[in-house]
Amino acid sequence: MANETEEQDLKDHKEPDHSRRNFLKNSGYAVGGLIVGGVVGSLLRSPNKSTTNNNNNGNTTEKAPANEAVNFNQALMHFTQEQFLIMEAATERIFPADDNGPGAKELGVAYFIDHQLAGEWGVNGREYMQGPFFKGETTQGYQGRLKRREIFDIGLQEMQNYSNKKFQKKFKDLTPEQQDTVLKAFETDEVKLTTISASGFFKTIFGSTMEGAYADPLYGGNGNMAGWKLKNFPGNQMSYTKIIEQDKFEKMQPVSLREHLPHS
Amino acid sequence: MATKLPKTDVVIVGVGWGGGIIASELTKGGLSVVGLERGKERKTEDYYMVHDELRYALRYEMFQDLSRETITFRGNEKIKALPMRSYGSFLLGDGLGGSGVHWNGQTFRFLPYDFEIKSKTIERYGKSKIPDGMTIQDWGITYDQLEPYFNKFEKMTGISGDENPLGGKRSEKYPTPPMKTTPGMKMFSDSCKGLNYHPYHMPSANLSEQYTNPDGIARAACQYCGYCERFGCEYGAKADPVVTVIPVAKNTGKFELRTHSNVRRILHKGGKATGVLYIDTTTGEEYEQPADIVVMTSYVFNNTRLLLMSNIGKPYDPKTGTGVIGRNYAYQVLKGAGVGFFEDKEFNIFAGAGSLGMCIDDFNGDNFDHKDLKFIHGANISYSQTGARPIQNNTVPPGTPTWGKDYKAATVKYANRHINVGAQGSCMPFRHHFLDLDPTYKDEFGDPLMRITFDFEDQDRELVKFMGAKCGDILKQMGADKVVANTELAPYEITTYQSTHNTGGVVMGSSPDTSAVNNYLQMWDTENLFVIGASAFAHNSGYNPTGTMGALSYRAAEGILKYHKNPGSLV
Ligand SMILES: Cc1cc2nc3c(=O)[nH]c(=O)nc-3n(C[C@H](O)[C@H](O)[C@H](O)COP(=O)(O)OP(=O)(O)OC[C@H]3O[C@@H](n4cnc5c(N)ncnc54)[C@H](O)[C@@H]3O)c2cc1C
Ligand code: SF4
Numbered sequence: 001m002a003n004e005t006e007e008q009d010l011k012d013h014k015e016p017d018h019s020r021r022n023f024l025k026n027s028g029y030a031v032g033g034l035i036v037g038g039v040v041g042s043l044l045r046s047p048n049k050s051t052t053n054n055n056n057n058g059n060t061t062e063k064a065p066a067n068e069a070v071n072f073n074q075a076l077m078h079f080t081q082e083q084f085l086i087m088e089a090a091t092e093r094i095f096p097a098d099d100n101g102p103g104a105k106e107l108g109v110a111y112f113i114d115h116q117l118a119g120e121w122g123v124n125g126r127e128y129m130q131g132p133f134f135k136g137e138t139t140q141g142y143q144g145r146l147k148r149r150e151i152f153d154i155g156l157q158e159m160q161n162y163s164n165k166k167f168q169k170k171f172k173d174l175t176p177e178q179q180d181t182v183l184k185a186f187e188t189d190e191v192k193l194t195t196i197s198a199s200g201f202f203k204t205i206f207g208s209t210m211e212g213a214y215a216d217p218l219y220g221g222n223g224n225m226a227g228w229k230l231k232n233f234p235g236n237q238m239s240y241t242k243i244i245e246q247d248k249f250e251k252m253q254p255v256s257l258r259e260h261l262p263h264s
Numbered sequence: 265m266a267t268k269l270p271k272t273d274v275v276i277v278g279v280g281w282g283g284g285i286i287a288s289e290l291t292k293g294g295l296s297v298v299g300l301e302r303g304k305e306r307k308t309e310d311y312y313m314v315h316d317e318l319r320y321a322l323r324y325e326m327f328q329d330l331s332r333e334t335i336t337f338r339g340n341e342k343i344k345a346l347p348m349r350s351y352g353s354f355l356l357g358d359g360l361g362g363s364g365v366h367w368n369g370q371t372f373r374f375l376p377y378d379f380e381i382k383s384k385t386i387e388r389y390g391k392s393k394i395p396d397g398m399t400i401q402d403w404g405i406t407y408d409q410l411e412p413y414f415n416k417f418e419k420m421t422g423i424s425g426d427e428n429p430l431g432g433k434r435s436e437k438y439p440t441p442p443m444k445t446t447p448g449m450k451m452f453s454d455s456c457k458g459l460n461y462h463p464y465h466m467p468s469a470n471l472s473e474q475y476t477n478p479d480g481i482a483r484a485a486c487q488y489c490g491y492c493e494r495f496g497c498e499y500g501a502k503a504d505p506v507v508t509v510i511p512v513a514k515n516t517g518k519f520e521l522r523t524h525s526n527v528r529r530i531l532h533k534g535g536k537a538t539g540v541l542y543i544d545t546t547t548g549e550e551y552e553q554p555a556d557i558v559v560m561t562s563y564v565f566n567n568t569r570l571l572l573m574s575n576i577g578k579p580y581d582p583k584t585g586t587g588v589i590g591r592n593y594a595y596q597v598l599k600g601a602g603v604g605f606f607e608d609k610e611f612n613i614f615a616g617a618g619s620l621g622m623c624i625d626d627f628n629g630d631n632f633d634h635k636d637l638k639f640i641h642g643a644n645i646s647y648s649q650t651g652a653r654p655i656q657n658n659t660v661p662p663g664t665p666t667w668g669k670d671y672k673a674a675t676v677k678y679a680n681r682h683i684n685v686g687a688q689g690s691c692m693p694f695r696h697h698f699l700d701l702d703p704t705y706k707d708e709f710g711d712p713l714m715r716i717t718f719d720f721e722d723q724d725r726e727l728v729k730f731m732g733a734k735c736g737d738i739l740k741q742m743g744a745d746k747v748v749a750n751t752e753l754a755p756y757e758i759t760t761y762q763s764t765h766n767t768g769g770v771v772m773g774s775s776p777d778t779s780a781v782n783n784y785l786q787m788w789d790t791e792n793l794f795v796i797g798a799s800a801f802a803h804n805s806g807y808n809p810t811g812t813m814g815a816l817s818y819r820a821a822e823g824i825l826k827y828h829k830n831p832g833s834l835v
Contacts, residue, residue: 126329240490241444244615246447249610249680
């Protein structure tokens with residue numbers, strides 16, 4: 001049963017017994033003291049930037065402040081670092097930080113998408129993928145043979161190619177306005193792709209951005225339930241009987257599914 | 265070779281609402297019943313983690329696994345039908361309780377007009393009112409004949425409601441009082457009264473108060489948790505087969521439920537069903553389950569598909585309009601709708617229940633004059649507050665950019681500042697709308713998939729135009745600052761969710777030429793085979809189907825008990 005594995009996962013959340021710096025040293029990412037790639041760099045970031053607070057009671061060799069929050073969920077299961085950075089930048093443009101509150105990056109949306117692609121959704125596990133494959137009418141829906149993971153691999157590469165061609169820079173290094181230009185070109189099929197539909201790919205990343213912003217934080221997005229707070233959505237309360245007839249809008253502290261399991 | 269099992273009185277194919285009702289009624293009547301369900305067992309304790317929009321609403325946790333079996337679709341016969349590879353238009357039930365576990369519980373009775381639609385339309389407007397190709401027919405039963413069975417279904421489920429002022433006559437009041445009235449519902453109700461319409465509470469299987477049904481099954485009151493449609497109810501408040509009829513059947517000691525049992529053929533010999541052939545999906549082994557009576561309750565699509573694959577009944581031929589299996593497929597016409605935006609008012613719409621709402625029938629059935637209209641029938645118009653969950657609740661005024669800063673700001677602003685009013689449009693059958701076996705695509709066992717040939721017609725476009733305007737009027741009267749009414753209907757497409765109200769394929773009637781089953785849902789030409797579900801609907805009304813489907817199930821159960829004592833045609 002899915003619940004049991006989730007419970008197991010939660011129990012297994014312990015801080016590894018080597019520090020993040022040691023990890024970097026051992027993993028060979030740091031070449032001559034030079035750190036390559038944004039994700040690796042972010043491992044050295046001040047940890048209070050993390051969005052969710054998981055268990056933090058494991059042994060650490062490094063002396064971390066007692067209440068330091070580390071989000072062990074923020075690592076990659078599917079994306080390469082390059083793909084991740086495109087995803088993080090693109091989702092932030094789709095759902096940017098603003099006066100209302102955090103954007104996709106702070107909410108952890110790109111991690112959410114990574115984790116989703118690593119699982120059943122990424123391989124269209126519960127969808128009909130038998131041939132023969134024909135093009136079909138738009139009323140008949142997606143008829144391709146590619147799985148979501150493959151579509152993301154191709155789509156992100158194409159975004160990078162288009163950015164390089166049009167602006168001579170990687171997507172993540174473009175200005176926000178230039179990034180919007182690239183995304184629009186995909187949304188409107190101005191980018192001509194042969195393997196996948198550019199607008200279809202845009203729709204998928206748009207949809208998964210919304211999912212990552214608003215799904216229960218257990219999936220790695222909606223960090224600190226900040227997505228829910230944006231909309232004054234109270235997460236999952238057990239009952240609304242008391243307020244259902246009430247005229248006044250009710251603001252509540254949201255509750256996530258984590259509360260539905262006993263935690264010692 | 266299939267292993268032949270000992271014979272039973274009755275075998276049921278699929279244990280959702282239909283299967284559950286049949287199982288409880290027949291076992292109470294003393295028959296031994298085997299229930300074969302292709303999916304897994306379910307219980308209320310499964311739902312501790314159910315308030316998860318991603319897993320249940322967007323990843324379709326409770327629905328049929330499409331990698332194993334799906335349907336194919338085409339808009340008309342000139343197009344190649346292609347598989348529904350992922351979910352969209354409708355969602356298919358799977359596992360104990362079927363769609364009954366993740367439905368909303370909006371439980372209506374079809375109107376008296378529905379059951380005699382053809383005669384009543386001709387009587388009032390003349391023959392020419394029915395356009396060429398529209399194959400409506402009387403159902404072979406009247407509302408009054410079906411009334412006691414509506415009552416039975418409503419008592420078993422404990423429906424909460426007040427009387428529909430424009431509905432058919434009721435022999436008794438609803439068993440429980442209506443659900444609570446939210447500010448939005450009150451506004452809808454006041455607005456409708458101001459327009460001289462007749463609002464009433466949507467009849468609800470969510471339970472307004474604790475209730476014990478005639479079988480002694482007690483259930484808790486709904487908590488308005490807002491995770492109802494597509495989710496199971498962790499309180500057992502929502503009437504579903506698993507918390508109502510199935511335990512009753514089990515308690516008799518006469519019901520044997522076998523899950524993970526996928527039925528592939530109805531076996532028959534000399535005009536009689538002899539049992540079914542099924543596969544244990546955990547081992548791949550095949551079994552033959554012989555039975556005196558076979559009851560099909562495997563939803564519209566598999567009821568039709570299994571008959572066609574088993575060579576029972578005459579397949580429908582759209583060229584000649586003859587044959588019956590696959591005939592009169594219909595759906596629901598939902599695009600007539602409006603949304604009202606409120607600048608200064610926020611509603612607690614995150615809270616709600618599957619059938620919490622107000623509605624009117626002033627424009628449903630033949631409750632209004634169609635003389636100058638280019639359609640027949642109509643729609644139930646409602647405001648329902650089912651729980652606005654954040655991933656899917658992003659309603660914004662037209663003209664808002666489709667993503668980015670302004671989009672985000674608008675979704676945040678209007679998240680709780682809008683009200684949707686919608687029309688649940690009826691859907692008439694047409695000669696060229698039908699179900700048959702797909703020639704190309706197969707399920708996991710190599711059996712052909714069901715193929716749907718269906719599109720919207722002028723009738724539907726006219727209906728949407730009319731209903732969309734009515735929804736807009738109601739919203740204006742409700743005081744919305746901005747009202748956006750949809751009055752356009754694009755071609756039917758399979759990719760966006762509309763409703764799981766598929767109907768027809770094995771329709772009922774009074775003649776074997778135009779119907780597959782009689783008014784006990786007994787097959788005309790295979791007397792010990794009963795085919796139960798909305799597959800029996802000769803058209804679809806402007807309502808959700810399950811109230812009527814449940815009533816027909818109770819009537820069929822009575823018929824089966826009669827048949828068991830005294831075999832032969834029941835009519
Ligand atoms: C999201 C959703 C919301 C809904 N809301 C409403 C509502 O508010 N009001 C309303 O009136 N209706 C609603 N409905 C429709 C309602 O759920 C159905 O009308 C009702 O459940 C139909 O009952 P049934 O027994 O005919 O089919 P189902 O409930 O679908 O049960 C059929 C069962 O047969 C099994 N089966 C199928 N094929 C085989 C096979 N070959 N072998 C073995 N088993 C098989 C399936 O696994 C399933 O368990 C909703 C449906 C959905 C999906
Ligand atoms: S809204 Fe009511 S009936 Fe529906 S799942 Fe929640 S508590 Fe159950």
